[in-house]
Amino acid sequence: MMARRRGDLLGLRAALADRLLPVLVGAMSFLATLAIGGALACATLAAGWQGNIETALTIQVPQPGNPDAANDGTRLAAVQRALAVDPDVQNAAVMSTAEMNKLISPWLGSDAASLGLSLPAVITAQWRGAGSADTLGAQLQQVSPGTLVKTGAMWAQRVAALTTSLQACALAVLLVVALVAAAVVAVATRSGLAQLRETIDTVHGLGALDSDIAARFAARAVWLALGGSFGGTLLALPILAWLAWLAAPFTGPARLGGFFNLPPALLALALVLPACAALIGWITAQFTVRGWLRHLP
Amino acid sequence: MVRFDDVWLRYQHSGRAPEADALRGISFEIEDGGFRWLTGPSGAGKTSLLKLIYLAEHPARGRIEILGARAARATRREAAMLRRRIGVVYQDFRLLPQLDAYDNVALPMRLARRSETQVQADVGEILRWVGLAHRLHARPDELSGGEQQRIAIARAVVARPKLLVADEPTGNLDDEQAERLMLLITALNKLGTTVIVATHNTGLVKRYPFPRLSLEHGRLVHDG
Numbered sequence: 001m002m003a004r005r006r007g008d009l010l011g012l013r014a015a016l017a018d019r020l021l022p023v024l025v026g027a028m029s030f031l032a033t034l035a036i037g038g039a040l041a042c043a044t045l046a047a048g049w050q051g052n053i054e055t056a057l058t059i060q061v062p063q064p065g066n067p068d069a070a071n072d073g074t075r076l077a078a079v080q081r082a083l084a085v086d087p088d089v090q091n092a093a094v095m096s097t098a099e100m101n102k103l104i105s106p107w108l109g110s111d112a113a114s115l116g117l118s119l120p121a122v123i124t125a126q127w128r129g130a131g132s133a134d135t136l137g138a139q140l141q142q143v144s145p146g147t148l149v150k151t152g153a154m155w156a157q158r159v160a161a162l163t164t165s166l167q168a169c170a171l172a173v174l175l176v177v178a179l180v181a182a183a184v185v186a187v188a189t190r191s192g193l194a195q196l197r198e199t200i201d202t203v204h205g206l207g208a209l210d211s212d213i214a215a216r217f218a219a220r221a222v223w224l225a226l227g228g229s230f231g232g233t234l235l236a237l238p239i240l241a242w243l244a245w246l247a248a249p250f251t252g253p254a255r256l257g258g259f260f261n262l263p264p265a266l267l268a269l270a271l272v273l274p275a276c277a278a279l280i281g282w283i284t285a286q287f288t289v290r291g292w293l294r295h296l297p
Numbered sequence: 298m299v300r301f302d303d304v305w306l307r308y309q310h311s312g313r314a315p316e317a318d319a320l321r322g323i324s325f326e327i328e329d330g331g332f333r334w335l336t337g338p339s340g341a342g343k344t345s346l347l348k349l350i351y352l353a354e355h356p357a358r359g360r361i362e363i364l365g366a367r368a369a370r371a372t373r374r375e376a377a378m379l380r381r382r383i384g385v386v387y388q389d390f391r392l393l394p395q396l397d398a399y400d401n402v403a404l405p406m407r408l409a410r411r412s413e414t415q416v417q418a419d420v421g422e423i424l425r426w427v428g429l430a431h432r433l434h435a436r437p438d439e440l441s442g443g444e445q446q447r448i449a450i451a452r453a454v455v456a457r458p459k460l461l462v463a464d465e466p467t468g469n470l471d472d473e474q475a476e477r478l479m480l481l482i483t484a485l486n487k488l489g490t491t492v493i494v495a496t497h498n499t500g501l502v503k504r505y506p507f508p509r510l511s512l513e514h515g516r517l518v519h520d521g
């Protein structure tokens with residue numbers, strides 16, 4: 001029993017029992033988790049997309065069966081020949097009817113052929129050239145007028161810009177959340193100090209060092225922030241898991257739902273965020289108490 | 298040793314007239330192991346003078362030396378260390394309401410990081426000495442005024458201070474208890490503790506004829 005008292009010489013447990021501190025720090029951690037989860041998801045998606053998009057070439061050849069400009073074969077064959085000799089183009093492949101059907105069925109129904117439309121042939125390929133693929137477009141126009149070349153470079157740039165701005169938002173959210181958490185700790189510490197004013201006066205008079213008193217408040221703040229933050233983070237993870245499950249169709253093959261769907265970086269958050277909250281609590285309480293003690297002689 | 302050299306004290310935050318100096322030009326010296334009564338009417342400045350000694354106020358002017366250290370020159374840490382060597386019995390006790398008698402008395406020793414075994418031995422002994430060994434686990438609000446005062450005295454002396462400062466320590470005690478307290482204080486004084494006791498109790502001053510510092514309106518009017 002003596003040992004217990006020794007750990008709580010100032011009766012801080014009662015004075016800083018403030019339920020508000022853990023709850024608010026928990027809420028801040030909840031928001032931080034969502035922000036970090038969002039930023040991470042964004043980065044993952046973008047990385048996945050960008051790698052493919054940037055080098056992807058899509059070549060549409062309208063009326064592929066008609067004769068080409070030089071009149072020695074079909075337009076499609078002419079384009080294929082041109083692509084085959086270009087060292088910057090690799091993995092050129094004509095999309096099969098089945099693949100085409102799959103692509104357009106959401107818009108046009110199950111079987112495009114049954115509609116009697118004259119669909120262009122679509123060739124997918126990878127662009128390995130250093131510069132832009134515009135010259136390729138001009139070249140294909142000559143052998144087979146009307147042929148369109150599309151690259152993903154522009155999309156890649158847009159995705160990159162979008163990712164950057166979303167991550168900047170997340171960073172801003174984190175900053176605000178950290179500041180609010182610090183403010184919450186400062187206010188709770190100040191109210192604890194006010195409540196214990198006489199005790200602190202007395203203990204100071206008995207020769208307690210500023211660091212002794214600050215350390216006790218800081219330890220209390222650390223535990224409260226740690227608990228609150230851990231709770232808030234844990235509460236946010238299932239929500240992130242659910243969002244990940246919702247987003248699964250866009251990210252790749254749907255996997256099992258739930259917690260284990262989250263990247264390990266996110267699960268590590270459950271440890272890292274409370275540690276950050278504890279650090280914020282410790283630093284803020286130390287500064288608040290030491291500043292306040294300056295008023296004592 | 299305690300030495301005051303032309304010390305003035307003015308309370309900054311008082312809304313009163315600016316000429317209200319609580320202490321005016323105080324000079325005296327108490328040798329190591331000395332004993333002084335501090336007397337004077339209510340409002341004369343006794344508590345103010347003691348506060349300067351136990352480093353709870355800074356003087357407006359003058360030079361104060363406590364246990365060989367210049368008070369004004371001490372860093373915050375040095376001041377705290379100095380306070381640990383000064384036992385104080387406050388006029389209003391200042392016991393921590395959330396701690397029981399034992400933990401209140403143990404506080405100075407725990408702040409000085411003494412071992413729990415030593416705390417137990419010394420706190421037990423001092424509580425027996427003030428006659429409260431049976432009230433270890435009572436909180437201050439469960440104790441009478443006299444009992445609280447004895448706890449406050451026990452806390453002041455438990456860490457064997459070099460200097461003991463007591464502000465009207467017999468105020469809430471009956472004659473027999475006051476006599477016991479004086480036995481305790483004089484015993485500590487004989488062991489080498491420098492003692493200064495502010496009191497209204499003229500009978501006690503007569504029975505223990507130590508030198509006397511006397512204040513009136515913030516001025517020292519008698520020393521010897």
Ligand SMILES: Nc1ncnc2c1ncn2[C@@H]1O[C@H](COP(=O)(O)OP(=O)(O)O)[C@@H](O)[C@H]1O
Binds near residue numbers: 308337339340344
């Ligand atoms: N904290 C304070 N603020 C302003 N004035 C004070 C304060 N403490 C004491 N005083 C004033 O200083 C004078 C001396 O008070 P004090 O030292 O308490 O006298 P004593 O202990 O001899 O009764 C009184 O006029 C008192 O009103």
Ligand SMILES: [Mg+2]
Binds near residue numbers: 343344345388464
């Ligand atoms: Mg007084």
